[in-house]
Amino acid sequence: MKRRICIVGAGISGLLACKYALAKGYQPLVFESRSTIGGVWTQTLKTTKLQTSKPSYQFSDFPWPSSVETLFPDHNQVFDYIQSYANHFNLLKHIRFNTKVLSIKYDGPSHEHVQSCALWGGNGDPFGDKGKWIITTRDLLTQSIEVIVVDFVILCLGRFSDVPNMPEFPSGKGPEVFEGKVMHSMDYSSLNDETATNTVKGKRVIVVGLQKSALDITMECSIANGKTAVRG
CATH class of the missing domain: 3.50.50.60 (FAD/NAD(P)-binding domain)
Structure with a gap:
């Protein structure tokens, strides 16, 4: 058998x-x-x-x-x-x-x-x-x-198995006090092309990180807004 x-x-x-x-x-x-x-x-x-x-x-x-x-x-x-x-x-x-x-x-x-x-x-x-x-x-x-x-x-689950690797912030200094939108790269990648473009278009974007997904998202933000609107 x-x-x-x-x-x-x-x-x-x-x-x-x-x-x-x-x-x-x-x-x-x-x-x-x-x-x-x-x-x-x-x-x-x-x-x-x-x-x-x-x-x-x-x-x-x-x-x-x-x-x-x-x-x-x-x-x-x-x-x-x-x-x-x-x-x-x-x-x-x-x-x-x-x-x-x-x-x-x-x-x-x-x-x-x-x-x-x-x-x-x-x-x-x-x-x-x-x-x-x-x-x-x-x-x-x-x-x-x-x-x-x-x-x-x-x-064969991959490194994070679809679980966002989010940093830990001190109390009162995390996304909850940020007036803009905070999104993990996994959530951004799940958007269709039009929605992804509309999410970042006309906005100043800070990309936290310098791995593959960060560089790809920076490129998309640059295409949508121009390179001066993106900071890494």
Whole structure:
């Protein structure tokens, strides 16, 4: 009987985990809370492009199509590339979309016992025969709950898993006393193009941070208002 593997997340890491689990003869089951694959590439800004060159950002067994000639593809080209990868290796049939994992529970030997083994499982097999993982999920469309038992769990959730990384402010010195609008980059990225433009147009904007999303948002604010209206 094939080992069942629970994979949480259908971004790039989740798709890779699914593909290689199949190659090893396992039975992967991928849970994705969104309605599509792609992870962070499902919600991007219209100006977003790869920050690394195309040859450095590709699957080792699935090169970019010849139709993508630019060295730094835009977000639509990246998303299409990821979808092509999933279709090429027939991964979509293993994914349950609109499904959120509510809990993961290990049913087996104690943590102390597992830690005492030279390798997890004690025999060089990362699965072993000593326990199972109990996964509770919710279908976000029907709100139905399902409990599934698997042999192994792989978490492919990304760095923050859709949770905004907000700084902590001293009392009386945070967004609650700011007269303007405070928005996290994740919320801004979820807006459609027209709404995003209208949100920043005609306003002086301060972008806090200097990573990829900050630079992309600064570019969009600059396009909407002119570069003198944006401060980083």
